[in-house]
Amino acid sequence: MKSISIIGAGPAGIEAAAILAAHGMSVSIFEKSESPLSNITDKAFLFPNFADANDLAHKLAEKLKSPSITQHLSTEIVSLSRNGKGWTLKDNKGQSYSSDLLLLATGYTPFDAHRKEELGYDIYKGVVTSLDMERMIRDKAILNSIGEKPRRVVFLQCVGSRDEKSGNHYCSKLCCVTAVKQAIELKKQLPDTEAYIFYMDLRMWGQHFEELYRESQQDYGVRFVRGRISEASGTFDGRVQIKAEDTLMGLPLKMTTDLLVLMVGMEASVGTRCLAKEAGICGEYGFAQSIDPHMDDNLSAQEGLFLCGTCKRPMTIADTIADARSAATTILSLA
Amino acid sequence: MNKFGFSISQGRQINYDEIKSDKLDKLLELVPSYKWCIGCGGCTASCSAGGFTDFNIRRIHTAFQRGQYDGLEEKLKSCMLCGKCLLVCPRGVNLRSLIINMRRILAGVDVVTWRPPREDRIDKQLAKQNEKNKRI
Ligand SMILES: Cc1cc2nc3c(=O)[nH]c(=O)nc-3n(C[C@H](O)[C@H](O)[C@H](O)COP(=O)(O)OP(=O)(O)OC[C@H]3O[C@@H](n4cnc5c(N)ncnc54)[C@H](O)[C@@H]3O)c2cc1C
Ligand code: SF4
Ligand code: SF4
Ligand code: SF4
Numbered sequence: 001m002k003s004i005s006i007i008g009a010g011p012a013g014i015e016a017a018a019i020l021a022a023h024g025m026s027v028s029i030f031e032k033s034e035s036p037l038s039n040i041t042d043k044a045f046l047f048p049n050f051a052d053a054n055d056l057a058h059k060l061a062e063k064l065k066s067p068s069i070t071q072h073l074s075t076e077i078v079s080l081s082r083n084g085k086g087w088t089l090k091d092n093k094g095q096s097y098s099s100d101l102l103l104l105a106t107g108y109t110p111f112d113a114h115r116k117e118e119l120g121y122d123i124y125k126g127v128v129t130s131l132d133m134e135r136m137i138r139d140k141a142i143l144n145s146i147g148e149k150p151r152r153v154v155f156l157q158c159v160g161s162r163d164e165k166s167g168n169h170y171c172s173k174l175c176c177v178t179a180v181k182q183a184i185e186l187k188k189q190l191p192d193t194e195a196y197i198f199y200m201d202l203r204m205w206g207q208h209f210e211e212l213y214r215e216s217q218q219d220y221g222v223r224f225v226r227g228r229i230s231e232a233s234g235t236f237d238g239r240v241q242i243k244a245e246d247t248l249m250g251l252p253l254k255m256t257t258d259l260l261v262l263m264v265g266m267e268a269s270v271g272t273r274c275l276a277k278e279a280g281i282c283g284e285y286g287f288a289q290s291i292d293p294h295m296d297d298n299l300s301a302q303e304g305l306f307l308c309g310t311c312k313r314p315m316t317i318a319d320t321i322a323d324a325r326s327a328a329t330t331i332l333s334l335a
Numbered sequence: 336m337n338k339f340g341f342s343i344s345q346g347r348q349i350n351y352d353e354i355k356s357d358k359l360d361k362l363l364e365l366v367p368s369y370k371w372c373i374g375c376g377g378c379t380a381s382c383s384a385g386g387f388t389d390f391n392i393r394r395i396h397t398a399f400q401r402g403q404y405d406g407l408e409e410k411l412k413s414c415m416l417c418g419k420c421l422l423v424c425p426r427g428v429n430l431r432s433l434i435i436n437m438r439r440i441l442a443g444v445d446v447v448t449w450r451p452p453r454e455d456r457i458d459k460q461l462a463k464q465n466e467k468n469k470r471i
C-alpha cells in the first residue's frame with residue numbers, strides 16, 4: 001500500500017486520514033497548531049442543529065487514534081516538491097518528509113476585519129467579529145464595551161465577502177446562517193437584548209437554514225433590515241453608531257448599538273495560498289483549484305496531489321466531511 | 336365616483352410593459368460598472384447630502400433603471416459629486432460617473448456622439464460642476 005501525507009488536521013484532513021488508514025494506507029498528518037481542529041474548537045454551537053462544537057471536535061479527534069496514522073502537531077509545512085513519483089514536504093524547523101501521495105487540507109482563515117477600517121474593528125470596543133461572538137457565546141459572557149449586558153446587538157453580513165473593495169467577489173456561503181445561529185444563541189442567553197441582522201441578500205441555501213431563519217423570527221424576535229451598513233463610529237458612552245439605508249423603506253437610517261458583530265468571510269489560509277501556489281494549482285482568490293467541479297473535484301493538475309475541504313472554497317462542516325470522504329474514495333480508487 | 340375613499344391612480348404603478356430602455360441602455364454603455372449594482376443602499380447610507388434632505392441616490396438610480404424619470408433631474412442637483420458613495424459601494428459601481436451621466440442623459444445632451452471626458456479633463460469638469468452646485 002502507498003503512503004500519504006495529509007497537510008492540515010481540520011475536519012477535512014482528519015476524516016480523510018481515518019478512511020485511508022482504515023483501508024491500510026500509511027498516513028502522516030501535519031498540523032501547524034498545537035492541537036488539531038483549531039477552526040472548530042473556537043466555535044460554540046454549530047448550525048444547523050446547535051451541536052456542541054467541542055463534542056464534534058472530540059469525535060473527530062478520536063478518529064486520529066489509529067496505529068496507521070502518525071500525527072505531527074506544531075508542524076507547519078512550508079514547502080512541497082516532487083520527488084520522483086512521490087512528494088517531499090519541508091516543515092518550519094527544516095525537517096523533510098517523503099510520501100507517495102499528498103492531500104492538501106489546509107483550510108481557510110477568517111477575513112481580517114482590520115481591512116474594513118470604516119467599520120471600526122479594533123478602533124471602537126463595541127465592534128467585534130463573528131469569531132469574537134462565538135467565544136462570547138461559548139463563555140456565556142456576551143458583554144458590551146464596558147462589561148455590561150448589551151441592550152442591542154447588530155450583526156452585519158458580507159464583511160470581506162461580496163466586496164469589490166476587499167478584492168473578494170465571492171460569497172462565503174455560511175455567514176448568513178451563522179448570523180442567524182448567533183442571534184438565536186444571543187436571545188437564548190439574553191432574551192431582553194434586541195437583535196438586528198443587516199443583510200444585502202439572505203442566503204439560506206442549506207437544509208434547515210430557511211427553517212432556522214423562520215425560527216429566529218418566530219421564537220426569538222430577531223429583526224431583519226435589508227441594507228448595507230456603510231460606516232460605524234463610536235459614541236461618547238462606548239456604544240457604536242451605524243449608518244445604513246433601510247432599502248425597503250427607501251430611507252437612510254442611523255442606529256446606536258452596544259455591539260456590532262462583523263460577519264467575516266472565509267479566505268484561503270496562508271498554508272493554502274502558499275502551498276497551492278508552489279504546486280502551481282492556485283485558483284481564484286488564493287484557493288486551490290481542482291481540475292473539474294463536477295467529476296474530478298478532488299484532483300489537482302499535479303499527479304498524486306489531491307485536494308479536500310475549504311482549501312478549495314468556503315464550505316460548511318457537513319460539506320467538508322462529505323468532500324473528505326469523496327477525496328478518500330478518489331485516492332483509494334487510484335492508488 | 337370617489338365614494339370608497341380611493342381612486343385608481345395611474346401613476347402609482349410601474350408599468351413594465353411601457354418602460355423604454357433606450358436611456359438605460361445608454362447609461363449602461365457609458366457606465367458599464369452600473370450593471371453590477373445589487374441595490375444594497377450603501378451609497379445612500381454614506382451620502383452626506385442624503386442625511387439632511389430627502390435626496391436618496393439609490394432610489395434615484397433605481398428609478399432611472401425603471402424608467403421613472405419624473406423629477407429626477409431636479410433631485411440630482413442635490414448631489415455634490417463628493418464621491419463618498421463610490422468609496423463604499425461593495426460592487427465597485429462608478430457612482431460619480433453614473434450621476435454625471437444620468438444628468439447628461441436627462442438634460443438631453445447628445446450622448447450618442449458624446450464621449451466620456453479624458454481622465455485629465457475630469458477634474459476640471461468636476462470643479463466646474465461644484466461651482467455650479469454652489470450657485471444652486
Ligand atoms: C464564524 C464561523 C462560524 C462557523 N460556524 C459553523 C457552524 O456552525 N457549522 C458549520 O458546519 N460550519 C461552521 N463554520 C465553518 C467551519 O469552520 C469549516 O467548514 C471547517 O472548519 C472547514 O474544515 P477544513 O478542514 O476544510 O479547514 P480548517 O478547519 O481550516 O482546517 C485546516 C487545518 O489546516 C491547518 N493548516 C493550515 N496550513 C497549514 C500548514 N501549512 N501546515 C500544517 N497545517 C496547516 C490549520 O491549522 C487547520 O487546523 C464556521 C466558520 C466561521 C468563520
Ligand atoms: S453567506 Fe451571506 S453574509 Fe456570507 S457572504 Fe454570502 S450573502 Fe454575505
Ligand atoms: S452601493 Fe453600489 S451596489 Fe449598493 S445600491 Fe449603491 S450603487 Fe448599487
Ligand atoms: S457623490 Fe453625490 S450621491 Fe455620492 S455621496 Fe456625494 S453627494 Fe451623495
